[in-house]
Amino acid sequence: MNAPDAAILGMGYLGRPLAEKLFEQGSRVAALKRRLTSDDINLPVALDTADLNRVGVFQEAFWQQHWADKPVWICLLPPSALNDYPAVIGGWLALAQQFGVQHIVYAGSISVYGDGERVCxxxxxxxPATAGAVNIMAAEQLLLQSGVPHIDILRLGGLYCAQRHPLTSLLKRSSIAGAHRPVNMLHRGWAVAALYQAACTPGGIRVRNIVEPQHPPKHQFYRAEAAKLGLPEAAFDMADRSGGKTVTTAFDDFTIQAV
Incomplete structure (x- = not known):
């Protein structure tokens, strides 16, 4: 795959490894985050900072300087990062249209399917059953209506990796519900691989679920993860027999395997 020049909105959990992967493959990369940290020093990226909640942010000079010539724009921002998520995504899309961007990749979430017991x-x-999921659905609609010829909406499963694992927060709780609900997880490495593949292979309008194919019960998944990480097991309420969704994909163009 030929890696294109790209601009990334959100230089964090997914943005940093994606930017590094693109750069390693020869791409010129621009990125935007809210504030700099010591880890950002000497990154091979045209990195700018801005508060996207601020009025007039899309008139800043760095958009023209670092973003206008990038053929692929990638959005990795969660709704929690913004006061008015649809409005900011709409303003960002308007800028993309102004610059003639041909390909946008958006990291969405399987939360748009809700929590009901079904196969999706x-x-x-x-x-969508939460405010965040409603905002993601609104952003998806803006993307699909934007007229940009290549749109990739990747609905990502629950993200995890050894350095940042949901087990850590579960260990602070007791009698955790949903012990027997199927998990719909996605290792960060596979998420980055899928985003990179999407950026490199424009294919019109695509909406894809990116989830590992195995769906063990939650208590089983986290027991195995605790053993890998050398951590205690989470305290699930094993008497809770409630079910939940199982997310699969109807397509074979993004192959995800468990790690």
């Missing part, structure tokens, strides 16, 4: 693929109707 890309043809299943969304049932």
């Amino acid at each position: 693929d890309e043809h299943s109707p969304p049932q």
Whole structure:
């Protein structure tokens, strides 16, 4: 795959490894984050900082200087990062249209399917049940209506890796619900690989679920992860027999395997 020059909105958990992967493959990369940290020094990226909640942020000079010539724009921002998520995504898309961007990759979430007990693929109707999921659905609609010829909406499963694992927060709780619900997880490495593949292979309008194919019960998944990490097991309420969704994909163009 030929790695394109790219601009990344959100230089964090997914943005940093994606930027590094693109750069290693010869891409010129621009990125935007809210504030700099010591880890940002000497990165091979045209890195700018800005508060996207601020009025007039899309008139800043760095958009023209570092973003206008990048053929692929990538959005990795979660709704929690913004006061008015749809409005900011809409302003960002308007700028993309102004610059003639041909390809946008958006990291969404399987939360748009809600929590009801069912099997979901890309043809299943969304049932967003949280404010965050509603905002993601609104952003998806803006993307699909933007007129940009290549749109990739990747609905990512629950993210984890050894350095930042949801087990850490579970260990602070007791009698955790949903012990027998299937998990829909996605290792950060596979998430970055899918985003990179999307950026390198424009293919019109694509909405894809990016989730590992195995869906063990939650208590089983986290027990195995605790053993890998050398941590205690999470305290699940094993009497809770409630079910949940299983997210699959109807497509074979993004191959994800468990790690």
